Amino acid sequence: MLHLKKLSKDFAGKPLFTDLNWHLKKGERVGLVGENGAGKSTLMRIIAGEVESSSGEIQLTRGGTVGYLPQDGIVAKGLPLFAEVMTALSELQAIEREIAELTARLEREPHDAPGHEQLLDRFGALQEEFRLKGGYAMESEVGNVLTGLGFSPADWEKECGEFSGGWQMRIALAKLLLKKPNVLLLDEPTNHLDIEARNWLEGYLQGYPFSVMLVSHDRFFLDQVCSRIAEVWNHDISDYHCNYSRYLVLREERVSALREAKKRQDEEIEKIEDFISRFRYKTDKAALVQSRIKQLEKIERIILPPERKRIRFSFPTPPKSGKTVMELSGVHKAYGSNVVLNGIDLTIENGERVALVGHNGAGKSTLMRILAGGAVSAGTVTLGHNVIFDYFAQDQAQELDGSRSAYDELYADAPFEMVPQLRDILGAFLFSGDDINKKVSVLSGGERNRLALAKILLRRSNLLLMDEPTNHLDLFSKEVLLEALRNFPGTVVFVSHDRHFIDGLATRVVEVGGGKLESFHGDYEYYLEKCAQREAGTAGQGTAPVHQAASKETAATRQLSQEPVSKEERQRLREEEKQRQKEERARERAMADLENRIAQRETELATLEEEMAAPDFFKDVEASRVAGERHTALSAEIAKLYEDWESA
Numbered sequence: 001m002l003h004l005k006k007l008s009k010d011f012a013g014k015p016l017f018t019d020l021n022w023h024l025k026k027g028e029r030v031g032l033v034g035e036n037g038a039g040k041s042t043l044m045r046i047i048a049g050e051v052e053s054s055s056g057e058i059q060l061t062r063g064g065t066v067g068y069l070p071q072d073g074i075v076a077k078g079l080p081l082f083a084e085v086m087t088a089l090s091e092l093q094a095i096e097r098e099i100a101e102l103t104a105r106l107e108r109e110p111h112d113a114p115g116h117e118q119l120l121d122r123f124g125a126l127q128e129e130f131r132l133k134g135g136y137a138m139e140s141e142v143g144n145v146l147t148g149l150g151f152s153p154a155d156w157e158k159e160c161g162e163f164s165g166g167w168q169m170r171i172a173l174a175k176l177l178l179k180k181p182n183v184l185l186l187d188e189p190t191n192h193l194d195i196e197a198r199n200w201l202e203g204y205l206q207g208y209p210f211s212v213m214l215v216s217h218d219r220f221f222l223d224q225v226c227s228r229i230a231e232v233w234n235h236d237i238s239d240y241h242c243n244y245s246r247y248l249v250l251r252e253e254r255v256s257a258l259r260e261a262k263k264r265q266d267e268e269i270e271k272i273e274d275f276i277s278r279f280r281y282k283t284d285k286a287a288l289v290q291s292r293i294k295q296l297e298k299i300e301r302i303i304l305p306p307e308r309k310r311i312r313f314s315f316p317t318p319p320k321s322g323k324t325v326m327e328l329s330g331v332h333k334a335y336g337s338n339v340v341l342n343g344i345d346l347t348i349e350n351g352e353r354v355a356l357v358g359h360n361g362a363g364k365s366t367l368m369r370i371l372a373g374g375a376v377s378a379g380t381v382t383l384g385h386n387v388i389f390d391y392f393a394q395d396q397a398q399e400l401d402g403s404r405s406a407y408d409e410l411y412a413d414a415p416f417e418m419v420p421q422l423r424d425i426l427g428a429f430l431f432s433g434d435d436i437n438k439k440v441s442v443l444s445g446g447e448r449n450r451l452a453l454a455k456i457l458l459r460r461s462n463l464l465l466m467d468e469p470t471n472h473l474d475l476f477s478k479e480v481l482l483e484a485l486r487n488f489p490g491t492v493v494f495v496s497h498d499r500h501f502i503d504g505l506a507t508r509v510v511e512v513g514g515g516k517l518e519s520f521h522g523d524y525e526y527y528l529e530k531c532a533q534r535e536a537g538t539a540g541q542g543t544a545p546v547h548q549a550a551s552k553e554t555a556a557t558r559q560l561s562q563e564p565v566s567k568e569e570r571q572r573l574r575e576e577e578k579q580r581q582k583e584e585r586a587r588e589r590a591m592a593d594l595e596n597r598i599a600q601r602e603t604e605l606a607t608l609e610e611e612m613a614a615p616d617f618f619k620d621v622e623a624s625r626v627a628g629e630r631h632t633a634l635s636a637e638i639a640k641l642y643e644d645w646e647s648a
Contacts, residue, residue: 327382358511
C-alpha cells in the first residue's frame with residue numbers, strides 16, 4: 001500500500017531520520033511513537049505531501065489516496081454542519097447528479113433516438129458504481145459518523161463557524177473518515193474527543209477497510225486500535241508487531257540488549273586501540289598493527305541515543321486536612337432553564353482520588369467549578385477542616401504572566417525546597433534546553449497549559465481539583481504526572497478523557513448525568529463492569545437509557561458476573577464482543593446491499609414485462625428471443641437474491 005525508500009529528512013543540517021526503508025500493508029493499523037521531536041508529525045506530513053523530504057521516495061499503490069488529519073488548525077465555515085460534512089462525498093454527489101440528469105433525458109427522448117443505447121449503458125454503469133460505493137446510504141453514513149463523534153441531530157443544521165476549535169477538529173475528522181482514503185494518517189485524533197467519541201472511533205478504526213497510521217498520547221486507544229507499533233528512534237524506524245503495552249516490554253528488552261552489545265563492542269575496540277598504541281612504532285609488529293587498524297575501520301559502531309532521564313518529583317508536603325474534605329448538600333445549578341445539577345449530594349473524604357465522568361455537557365466542569373468555590377443556585381458547599389485547595393481549570397493558562405520566561409513563571413510560585421527540581425519538572429512537561437527561557441507570551445496553547453499544570457503541582461495544597469490535566473501531555477509526561485499524583489498525600493478530584501490515566505489513579509468514580517450523581521467506589525474497570533451490569537438490567541426490562549461511556553462494553557461484558565473476573569478475561573470477552581459487533585455490521589451491510597439489488601432487478605423485470613406486453617412486441621423474433629432470455633435470467637437472479645437475503 002505504502003513504501004518508503006531511503007527516505008531522509010534534515011533540519012538545519014541535523015538529521016531527523018536517515019535512509020528510512022519501511023512498508024505499510026493494506027489493512028494494517030500502525031501506531032507511530034517516539035519522543036517529542038523525533039519526527040513523527042514530520043514523517044506524516046511528508047507522506048501526506050505537505051513537507052518535502054531531503055532525499056528518498058514514497059511509493060503508493062496505483063490509484064491509492066492519502067488522507068491526513070493534523071493536530072489542529074482546520075476551520076470550516078459557511079455551510080451547515082451536515083452539508084459541510086457531505087462535501088467529503090463529492091464524488092458520489094457528482095454521480096448522483098449525473099444519474100438524475102440521465103434519468104430526465106431518458107424520460108424525454110424516445111427509445112429509438114440516436115445514442116439512446118449509449119445513454120442506457122452509461123445510466124446502468126453509473127447506477128452500479130453508485131451502489132458499490134455506498135451512494136444509497138451516504139446520508140445515513142454521514143449521520144452515523146456525526147453521531148459517533150458527539151454531534152447531536154440538533155447540531156446538524158448549525159453553521160460550521162459556530163463551533164469552537166475542538167469541534168472544528170471533529171468536523172475535519174468526520175470528513176476525512178467519510179472520504180475513506182487508502183492510507184489514513186491521524187495526528188492526535190483523540191485530543192478533542194470525550195470518552196464516548198473515543199470509544200466510537202476505536203470501533204470505527206478497528207473495522208476500517210484500508211491502512212491506518214496514527215500518533216496518539218492515549219495509551220488505551222493505541223492498545224485497542226493498533227496491532228503494530230512503529231517507533232521513530234535513533235534516526236530510524238523500528239517495528240514491533242504488537243499493541244502498545246506489549247511494545248513497552250519488548251522495547252525495554254531490545255534497548256537492554258543493545259546496551260549490552262555496545263558495552264561488549266566498546267571493550268573490544270578498547271583492546272584493539274590499546275594494541276595499536278603499544279606496537280605502532282615497532283617495525284616487527286607493523287603488519288599486525290595495520291591488520292588491527294583495518295579491523296577497527298570495519299567495525300560498524302553501535303550508536304545509542306541519549307536516554308531520556310527518568311524524572312520523578314514529589315509534591316511539597318501539605319498540611320493534613322480533616323477526614324471530610326468537602327461536602328455538598330442539595331446543590332442545584334442551572335443556567336436559565338437548563339438545569340445542570342439538580343439537588344445533588346456529595347461527600348469527599350481525605351485521601352480519595354475521585355474521577356468525574358460523563359458525556360460532554362453532562363456537567364463535569366460545572367461541578368468542578370462549584371468544588372472550587374463557584375456559585376450555586378441552591379444548596380450548600382462545606383469545606384472541611386484545614387483544607388487548602390488548588391484548581392486547574394481548562395483555561396488555566398490564561399492566568400500566566402506573559403512577560404516572564406517559562407522558568408521564571410515556575411520559579412515565582414515555587415517553595416524554596418522545590419527550586420532545585422524546577423528544571424527536571426519543566427523537562428517532564430516537555431520544556432527542554434532553551435525552551436525554558438521562552439517568554440510565556442510566545443508559547444503555544446499546549447505549552448501554556450503544560451506550564452500552568454506544572455505551577456499547580458508545586459504548591460502546598462492538600463486538595464487538587466483538576467479539569468483535564470492530561471490535555472497536551474505526551475505519554476511520558478502523563479506517566480510522570482500519574483506517578484506524582486499516586487504518591488500525593490492529599491486528595492484529588494479530576495476530570496479526564498484518558499482512560500489509562502483514570503484507571504491508574506481513580507479510587508472512586510462519580511458519574512455525572514441527568515442532573516444527578518452516582519458513585520462507584522473502585523477503579524475505572526470496576527465502574528465499567530457495573531455500567532455493563534446496569535445496561536444488561538435495563539435491557540432486560542425493555543428500557544432505553546444506557547450509559548454512553550460503557551456503550552462499547554455490550555454483550556461480552558454482560559457476561560461478567562458479580563464474582564471477580566481477571567483483566568485478561570475481561571479483555572478476551574471485550575475482544576469477542578467487538579468481533580461480534582464487526583460481524584453484525586458486515587451482515588447489516590450485506591442485507592442492505594441485497595435489498596438494493598433486489599429492488600433494482602425487480603424494477604428491471606417489471607419494465608421488461610411492460611415492454612413484452614405490447615401488441616407488436618413479438619413481431620421482431622430476434623428481439624423477443626433476447627427479451628425472453630433476459631426475463632428468465634432476471635427471474636432466476638431475483639430468486640437467488642431472495643435466498644441470499646433469507647440466509648443473511
